Amino acid sequence: MKTIHAKTLEEAIIKASSELGCSVLDLQYEVIQAPSKGFLGFGKKEAIIEVCIKEKPQPPTHHPPLPPNPPH
Structure with missing residues (x-):
């Protein structure tokens, strides 16, 4: 985390x-x-x-569907 000093809260955030x-x-x-x-x-x-910078949620990784198992 970083500490910021300013005259107002708005100035500190900016x-x-x-x-x-x-x-x-x-x-x-x-x-x-x-x-x-x-x-x-x-x-x-x-x-x-x-x-600090908010952590962005990771997008779900897309996995292609698995092919069906062939019959034995």
Whole structure:
């Protein structure tokens, strides 16, 4: 997983998408810290997420049907 810091969650997700070279829809992320404006600039916190690319399900492999067994 990769840790991303940004001013907002939206910016963090877009930044992660750019850094990982994939669509936002392909990301799986967990919010580590939600952004906070603080009071008069004190206690301001940025958004922190941990992100990775979703694993895509593997398409089923198609095997041709086996020929019937000849009678003995």
